[in-house]
């Protein structure tokens with residue numbers, strides 16, 4: 015079964031609180047009503063995160079640090095006694111590796127794992143392969159932040175002559191040409207991910223299966239925007255750290271229930287203490303800096 019406690023700071027509240035504040039009582043009541051739990055994990059650091067390159071659909075592996083982060087994610091879940099019936103991941107090896115490492119740590123490699131390109135990272139268009147900071151130096155921080163974090167402005171497209179044109183990826187051969195994106199904004203990523211969430215993952219959750227999703231910074235941002243109805247101008251400021259489990263609880267209508275220690279703007283909470291979490295989120299933000 016899923017454990018009811020989530021993180022170190024939650025543990026300390028139970029020691030501290032003789033007369034829990036009203037908010038805690040409300041959260042505890044909400045938790046009793048929670049029916050389903052889904053855990054998201056962004057893959058650990060990839061070799062292109064390490065080299066600070068825009069990646070998107072390019073299929074690069076985890077770095078050494080990324081492998082350790084995925085192991086840590088698995089250990090966190092094990093510590094809190096999470097178990098899963100099925101896992102979903104993308105067709106990109108950094109997410110698949112993360113999924114396998116997490117399941118290995120949990121000693122649950124036996125569960126089915128479904129891979130689908132609709133959980134892929136956003137397709138980063140012609141920026142794929144470029145160094146993020148060099149792109150800032152060339153185009154300016156404002157332009158790069160529009161490409162990187164605006165809700166609906168996609169980067170320039172990767173046309174057929176581009177080194178990372180997605181039609182050349184072996185795993186993409188069955189994607190119909192009209193569905194093959196040459197670039198994606200977060201909005202387009204959401205439009206790709208959401209049908210998979212609604213039609214494949216939600217029915218599985220509602221059937222009582224305990225679901226793990228190992229995916230990517232922007233495919234997870236897209237899903238949480240949908241789950242928490244996060245406004246367009248707020249989701250632009252939200253970054254997902256690498257290799258930290260993010261736990262969501264839902265009521266029977268799949269409406270998220272706010273967890274104690276929920277991350278800012280989210281109903282879900284990360285299984286990491288706030289200081290470490292902040293450092294990991296800053297590391298993502300700092301991939302592009304103003305000069």
Ligand SMILES: O=C(O)[C@@H](CO)OP(=O)(O)O
Pocket residue numbers: 063067068069070071135136138162231232298301
């Ligand atoms: O390059 C990418 O594919 C993504 C994730 O690493 O980057 P960003 O965080 O800049 O959207």
